[in-house]
Amino acid sequence: NCGLDVMVNPFGTQYNPVSVFNSLARLSSGIPFSLDECVEMGAGAGLVCSFSHHTSFARETAEEFLANANQALEEAAAFFASHDRVFLKACSGSRGSGITLVRSGDTDPASFFAEYGAQDYLLEAPIRQHPALSAINPGSVNTIRFIAARHGDHVCPVGAGLRTGGGGQVVDNFHHGGTAYPLDLDTGIVTGPGIDLDGNAVLRHPVTGHIMPGFQVPHWDAVKDTVRRAATIVPHIGYVGWDIAVTERSEEH
Numbered sequence: 001n002c003g004l005d006v007m008v009n010p011f012g013t014q015y016n017p018v019s020v021f022n023s024l025a026r027l028s029s030g031i032p033f034s035l036d037e038c039v040e041m042g043a044g045a046g047l048v049c050s051f052s053h054h055t056s057f058a059r060e061t062a063e064e065f066l067a068n069a070n071q072a073l074e075e076a077a078a079f080f081a082s083h084d085r086v087f088l089k090a091c092s093g094s095r096g097s098g099i100t101l102v103r104s105g106d107t108d109p110a111s112f113f114a115e116y117g118a119q120d121y122l123l124e125a126p127i128r129q130h131p132a133l134s135a136i137n138p139g140s141v142n143t144i145r146f147i148a149a150r151h152g153d154h155v156c157p158v159g160a161g162l163r164t165g166g167g168g169q170v171v172d173n174f175h176h177g178g179t180a181y182p183l184d185l186d187t188g189i190v191t192g193p194g195i196d197l198d199g200n201a202v203l204r205h206p207v208t209g210h211i212m213p214g215f216q217v218p219h220w221d222a223v224k225d226t227v228r229r230a231a232t233i234v235p236h237i238g239y240v241g242w243d244i245a246v247t248e249r250s251e252e253h
Contacts, residue, residue, distance in 0.1 A: 026073065027077055030077045033052070033070055033073065034066075035062055035066065037050045038050055038065060039051060041058055045058070047059060047060060048062045048065045049065060050065070050069065083126075085125075085126050129141045129142065129247060130218045132215075132218050133217075133218070135210065136164055136210045136215070137164045137165050137172075137205060139165055139166075139169065140164075140165025140172045141245050142162065142163060142172050143162075143163050143172055144160060144161070144183070144223055144243070144245075145163055145243055146160045146227050147160065147240070148240060148242065150235065150237075150238050151238070155227065155228045155231045160182075161180045161182055161183055162181045162190060162212075162215070162217060163178055164181070164194070164205060165177065165207075166178055166207050177196075177206075178197075179202045179205065180195060181193070181202075181213075181215075183217065188223065189215065189216050190214060190217075192213055193213065226242075
């Protein structure tokens with residue numbers, strides 16, 4: 001358990017915009033599903049579901065279905081209510097595009113979907129990064145891009161860099177004002193000036209003026225261990241650039 005809370009769709013996979021809108025409105029209200037919303041599935045399936053749910057939620061009895069559906073609804077509603085900020089990430093985005101910081105006081109789930117619901121997305125809680133990394137640029141989570149190759153059971157580090165945000169953006173990507181600094185693979189220390197998207201050498205961080213060469217990434221041994229462990233989870237991919245966020249406790253990825 002790395003401590004990263006992730007919002008899971010409590011209604012199952014949905015594609016119909018009206019169904020997704022109604023689901024988010026239900027999430028906002030927190031009203032549990034009731035017996036009169038249960039329907040028997042056709043074609044002799046012998047299962048009970050509702051028009052608000054994907055068939056993966058179907059169960060043999062209405063009582064079992066309601067227990068399953070309402071538990072998912074309760075957990076999802078609690079997530080949304082317990083965070084004053086959440087991140088929306090479009091599943092089809094890249095280079096930091098399609099990532100939006102949403103403050104719960106600024107919108108409700110139904111209005112939120114009206115603006116963003118035309119695309120698939122992930123909804124995630126923010127990460128509290130290590131104070132040393134926050135001091136460089138507090139506006140984004142500043143991550144380590146750690147490139148590693150796997151051959152059989154052997155994981156070989158190839159290179160690593162510290163990605164830092166800038167330009168008032170909530171992401172640390174090059175294409176949104178970010179700067180990347182080279183890291184020593186053994187120590188996790190910044191070894192020289194960074195570069196931005198235009199190829200400029202950057203000695204001081206553009207936001208805070210922090211002199212970057214010599215900076216020590218916290219919990220570096222844990223970062224390397226995380227990459228080794230992650231590589232064993234997806235052994236079919238031999239060459240990966242892992243993005244690691246370091247917290248006070250250790251790493252999140």
